[in-house]
Amino acid sequence: xxxQVQIKMNTHLFVRDPESTELGKNIISHGIEMICEIGFxxxxxxxxxxxxxxxxxxxxxxxxxxxxxxxxxxxWFWTWMEYQLIFHTNNVTEPQQKIVTIINLLTLKxxxxxxxxxxxxxxxxxxxxxxxxxxxxxxxxNDDNKVMLFKPYKDLCHRIAQIFLExxxxxxxxxxxxxxxxxxxHHQLYFKDHLPRLTDFGxxxxxxxxxxxxxxxxxSALS
Amino acid sequence: xxxQVQIKMNTHLFVRDPESTELGKNIISHGIEMICEIGFxxxxxxxxxxxxxxxxxxxxxxxxxxxxxxxxxxxWFWTWMEYQLIFHTNNVTEPQQKIVTIINLLTLKxxxxxxxxxxxxxxxxxxxxxxxxxxxxxxxxNDDNKVMLFKPYKDLCHRIAQIFLExxxxxxxxxxxxxxxxxxxHHQLYFKDHLPRLTDFGxxxxxxxxxxxxxxxxxSALS
DNA sequence: TCCAAAATGATAGTAATACTATTATCTATA
DNA sequence: TATAGATAATAGTATTACTATCATTTTGGA
Numbered sequence: 001x002x003x004q005v006q007i008k009m010n011t012h013l014f015v016r017d018p019e020s021t022e023l024g025k026n027i028i029s030h031g032i033e034m035i036c037e038i039g040f041x042x043x044x045x046x047x048x049x050x051x052x053x054x055x056x057x058x059x060x061x062x063x064x065x066x067x068x069x070x071x072x073x074x075x076w077f078w079t080w081m082e083y084q085l086i087f088h089t090n091n092v093t094e095p096q097q098k099i100v101t102i103i104n105l106l107t108l109k110x111x112x113x114x115x116x117x118x119x120x121x122x123x124x125x126x127x128x129x130x131x132x133x134x135x136x137x138x139x140x141x142n143d144d145n146k147v148m149l150f151k152p153y154k155d156l157c158h159r160i161a162q163i164f165l166e167x168x169x170x171x172x173x174x175x176x177x178x179x180x181x182x183x184x185x186h187h188q189l190y191f192k193d194h195l196p197r198l199t200d201f202g203x204x205x206x207x208x209x210x211x212x213x214x215x216x217x218x219x220s221a222l223s
Numbered sequence: 224x225x226x227q228v229q230i231k232m233n234t235h236l237f238v239r240d241p242e243s244t245e246l247g248k249n250i251i252s253h254g255i256e257m258i259c260e261i262g263f264x265x266x267x268x269x270x271x272x273x274x275x276x277x278x279x280x281x282x283x284x285x286x287x288x289x290x291x292x293x294x295x296x297x298x299w300f301w302t303w304m305e306y307q308l309i310f311h312t313n314n315v316t317e318p319q320q321k322i323v324t325i326i327n328l329l330t331l332k333x334x335x336x337x338x339x340x341x342x343x344x345x346x347x348x349x350x351x352x353x354x355x356x357x358x359x360x361x362x363x364x365n366d367d368n369k370v371m372l373f374k375p376y377k378d379l380c381h382r383i384a385q386i387f388l389e390x391x392x393x394x395x396x397x398x399x400x401x402x403x404x405x406x407x408x409h410h411q412l413y414f415k416d417h418l419p420r421l422t423d424f425g426x427x428x429x430x431x432x433x434x435x436x437x438x439x440x441x442x443s444a445l446s
Numbered sequence: 447t448c449c450a451a452a453a454t455g456a457t458a459g460t461a462a463t464a465c466t467a468t469t470a471t472c473t474a475t476a
Numbered sequence: 477t478a479t480a481g482a483t484a485a486t487a488g489t490a491t492t493a494c495t496a497t498c499a500t501t502t503t504g505g506a
Contacts, residue, residue, distance in 0.1 A: 057484080133360065137353055175423045180407050198399075213399050269493090
């Protein structure tokens, strides 16, 4: 059995809900593909419009600008990660096992059971790794935060923090450790591929070493 | 006694060495100010030219584009950090004390003894925190890496890794732990100010708690 | 001190980006 | 089948990210 995900997004993320129409879904799916291929800086609504056979003006009816589209995609990603986390830790009683699962999820090792209609999971992951930070590293982060655009990220972080506290109820920095884990997983994956001297896994094709490192990091902090 | 820093930059970072002329230094110093004020996305050479009373064309004689200027600034920052690290750990024999010093440096606690002619240290730090990732999170990271633009970051990372190995010669992930520490210091500082729910130091005005967290993280990993 | 070279300023221009506006056409459904 | 809602087609603006040219100023060395 596989599960269909339906993710409810913050309405401030869009002008018109992209999930409600074909064009909207095309914007998301081809948007993900294109940002993945050419990078967020070179990505434009013009290019996307040409690709999906529509016009710039039509895309602007769904998203205020390309940064909002990025934040939509990244936020979707965090929500989906939280879904997966809940699913994979559902019947697990040992907090230690839950933490191992979290790390596998963050390093893309855990296979997931969800069907996504129109979203390419691998490309979404790639974007989360190389463009994710750009959604909040802006001068308007405080405004975006006020309308709760980053709630899914915080929710995921908080859920992980709670599991850390299950493992060690006296731990003083569960949220910081959670955000450190999330960011580090992505950064180290990026460094492994592009700046391997910043890691100890240069040349590795899989994430085994990275996973060992993250496990060591988290469990030694919590113990 | 205070020390004058003279940093030799990779020649691929500029078209004409900005340190060699007044205009060049103005580009750097006002560039730092402006990026700090309005953020990298809204920053343009046009605005910078107006601010320092020159023309866009003149700025293009120093830097290929604004991204190269950012990378110049960020690279300068990493080089300067390595200088400071060498200086502050110079006569320290205990690796533990060296690590404490590194963390203080990364969280901006350590006062430094260097005079910078035309660079505002606080603004440089602010840029390193909120724009630093953007220097390597691009589609051209591999090309930039080939001409060694990120060498200063790697050098700093390697130096920290060596100190970790002094502390614990058997530690398997010194470089990853070093890059994790560097990135985490900056991210947690950013989160503390803008997305405090991702940390455990919301509302704190100083970095004491963050420093305790980083010390705990690093020493428990290394022990 | 004066000359040549280098640096800068002034000006202009182009293609692309990041939008907004208007009107026409299509399409789903009540 | 009328109509509201969505999309397409088209046009237009201000700004960005450059490049090019030539005049003027600065400077460093014979």
